[in-house]
């Protein structure tokens with residue numbers, strides 16, 4: 001199973017954004033939509049061995065996290081507007097704030113929402129080996145193997161906060177690089193997926 005966690009530092013945790021102007025009305029949810037496409041969609045199909053967590057920190061008082069499961073999600077299309085519409089429908093659903101530790105609640109086929117930030121995802125990923133995608137990390141090609149229960153953490157256009165980086169490192173996350181050039185999040189995911197595909201081709 002592959003898992004990607006993408007942290008949107010400004011991404012709004014509500015459906016209150018315009019489909020006609022996603023970048024400037026959603027806190028750059030477009031960056032996360034492109035990351036989602038790169039992680040889950042292949043030509044004429046969906047990776048059914050992949051989970052994506054989109055951490056929406058735009059409202060620090062009420063962060064939320066979306067989990068999209070490639071094995072169960074339906075009608076995912078590669079264009080930004082279509083993916084935005086799907087997530088907008090999921091975000092309309094109000095999770096029960098009375099149960100903030102309730103974890104992920106299913107809201108649509110293959111899509112769940114949790115109240116909380118990355119800690120909500122990490123709680124589910126207990127036991128997974130964390131890889132922190134970082135230009136200055138160890139070369140991903142030098143890794144002899146990926147742990148089967150791997151979870152890859154990436155920042156958005158703003159990167160990851162220093163606090164979150166420290167937190168991940170203290171949890172044993174391994175910094176890995178896909179190369180010497182600073183890339184967009186979606187491109188890093190495509191390269192990580194390619195490395196995994198080369199070692200374990202999609203069935």
Ligand SMILES: C[S@@+](CC[C@H](N)C(=O)[O-])C[C@H]1O[C@@H](n2cnc3c(N)ncnc32)[C@H](O)[C@@H]1O
Pocket residue numbers: 132133134135136153154155156157158159160176177178179180181182183184185188
């Ligand atoms: C657009 S970059 C973030 C840029 C931001 N200004 C910064 O300095 O962190 C988005 C994310 O992609 C990942 N990333 C970018 N280039 C990378 C590389 N060469 N190797 C590994 N991860 C990379 C990191 O996780 C980063 O947070």
